[in-house]
Amino acid sequence: MTALGTTWTRLALLGGARARTEPELCEAALEGDAAAWDALFRLHQRRVLVALLARGVRVDRARDLCQDAWARLIVQQRAGRLRNLTLPGLAIRQALFLAAEENRRARSRRPHLPVHEVEPPADATTFERIVDRDRLARARVVLEGCPPTARRVFERLYAEPGVRHAEVAEELGLSVQRVRQIVCEVRKTLRAALEEGS
Secondary structure, eight states, X not given: OOHHHHHHHHHHHHHTTSOXXXXXXXXXXXXXXXXXXXXXXXXXXXXXXXXXXXTTOOHHHHHHHHHHHHHHHHHHHHTTOOOOOOTTHHXXXXXXXXXXXXXXXXXXXXXXXXXXXXXXXXXXXXXXHHHHHHHHHHHHHHHHHSOHHHHHHHHHHHHSTTOOHHHHHHHHTOOHHHHHHHHHHHHHHHHHHHHTTO
């Protein structure tokens, strides 16, 4: 199934009795439709999560930041400050902003420690955090083991919102098909690394 076919299938599943297109979902979300927000979240949450992981955010924090980013967008919509939804770019930018703010606060509280060493207090989910750190470490090894071109393609598409395959292809001197192939290969390898030992 093509990427476009997959997107339409996902939209059909999210849309209920009558499938709504993504622009229709965005319009409904801007009008305050909670079901549309839920559908858009389900449609784009993976890409937001991957963008955070590509920036080195721990898996557990990435999940929380992803949720927080969508919540912030809803708050902005309700306050009348959100005029249009360009997704997933807007959600990715919001999540990356929240991650940067969190890192800034962590540095100000404990400047002698690198940010990645600042750990939350131990609680009942300590084991889950250890498992998530292990999965993230495996994902980092996969990304670091990728050829430089593959890493660059992956970073450009997932860490920089709104970038299209054609732009990356032109920038790196590749065909659009090759860019798509690289993305599929990296995602498949990354997914296998994250699912290993789950």
